[in-house]
Amino acid sequence: MNKNIVVIGAGTMGNGIAHTFAQSGFSVNLVDVKPDNLEKAIKTISANLDRIIAKGNLTEDEKAKTLANIITHTDLKNAVPNADLIVEAATENLDLKLKIFAQIDELAPENCILATNTSSISITQIAAATQRPEKVIGMHFMNPVPIMKLVEIIKGYSTSKETFDTIFEMSKSLGKVPVEVNDYPGFVANRILMPMINEAIETLYNGVAGVEEIDTVMKLGMAHPMGPLQLADFIGLDVCLAILNVMYEGFKNPKYAPTPLLVNMVMAGKKGVKSGEGFYDYSQSKKAEKVSAMFLKK
Numbered sequence: 001m002n003k004n005i006v007v008i009g010a011g012t013m014g015n016g017i018a019h020t021f022a023q024s025g026f027s028v029n030l031v032d033v034k035p036d037n038l039e040k041a042i043k044t045i046s047a048n049l050d051r052i053i054a055k056g057n058l059t060e061d062e063k064a065k066t067l068a069n070i071i072t073h074t075d076l077k078n079a080v081p082n083a084d085l086i087v088e089a090a091t092e093n094l095d096l097k098l099k100i101f102a103q104i105d106e107l108a109p110e111n112c113i114l115a116t117n118t119s120s121i122s123i124t125q126i127a128a129a130t131q132r133p134e135k136v137i138g139m140h141f142m143n144p145v146p147i148m149k150l151v152e153i154i155k156g157y158s159t160s161k162e163t164f165d166t167i168f169e170m171s172k173s174l175g176k177v178p179v180e181v182n183d184y185p186g187f188v189a190n191r192i193l194m195p196m197i198n199e200a201i202e203t204l205y206n207g208v209a210g211v212e213e214i215d216t217v218m219k220l221g222m223a224h225p226m227g228p229l230q231l232a233d234f235i236g237l238d239v240c241l242a243i244l245n246v247m248y249e250g251f252k253n254p255k256y257a258p259t260p261l262l263v264n265m266v267m268a269g270k271k272g273v274k275s276g277e278g279f280y281d282y283s284q285s286k287k288a289e290k291v292s293a294m295f296l297k298k
């Protein structure tokens, strides 16, 4: 495969995915409907590259090359025509993703593979919005992308072996560890993680213990590097809610029903780190940085 990548969505995940490809020498076209988010993404990538330099794992010259590998766009039409691979990392919303995939199917070259970073939406359903379902695949990176090794590679019902093999090998070339997964709600990572986060929020809602107490139990008792409530803040409470809803509807099983406190917090705009407040207060940027640093220390 050639090295022309398009990343759609420049939020929490999109900036990390763009960073990772660019640092591995791919040409990245980063697209977002909001120019401010593109600007913020480049600043975040630059700051994260500085952290890697500070650890002695990158030179200033490599940083400059990485940033030069990224071009930003607000219009898909300009970004997609020469793409070899498109990784969609826009907001977790089914209708939005179906619309984006129908659009990129029209605009992208015939051989281009269309991947989605969705946390929970059916790859098979997304693929059905295109005329090339055999070239549609899930490429589920973990947050923060430049640090976390895992990529769940999700095969939709029609994903071809050729597409799977290409993406599996490409993930290795990014320094990641790909894992093969079939297409069922939540895949593996979120099917196991989200019920735990939901239960932690329900435990808080029931008044069993406070935020820091719940997180401390899981950190010191289960050796988790971050408590579930802080992790939920880091993932984004809106993203957690969207994933739980997909699993709740997909399995028709009440064990995945989002707890009312999570629903309320999202409705109130308390989405975690990205909105400045969730279970913890991140209004002073130092606190938000502290959360990121917990991952980056590893």
Ligand SMILES: NC(=O)c1ccc[n+]([C@@H]2O[C@H](COP(=O)([O-])OP(=O)(O)OC[C@H]3O[C@@H](n4cnc5c(N)ncnc54)[C@H](O)[C@@H]3O)[C@@H](O)[C@H]2O)c1
Binding pocket: 008, 009, 010, 011, 012, 013, 014, 031, 032, 033, 034, 037, 088, 089, 090, 091, 092, 093, 096, 100, 117, 118, 119, 120, 140, 141, 142, 143, 234, 235, 236, 239, 274
């Ligand atoms: N946050 C996580 O920890 C995490 C982990 C793994 C996967 N994911 C998945 O990654 C995807 C993105 O999540 P996120 O947390 O980065 O969300 P986010 O809200 O931080 O960013 C989403 C971005 O998509 C942009 N966008 C919306 N519509 C668009 C369009 N039509 N074209 C281009 N850009 C558009 C938004 O402006 C925003 O900048 C979701 O599918 C999510 O489920 C998230």
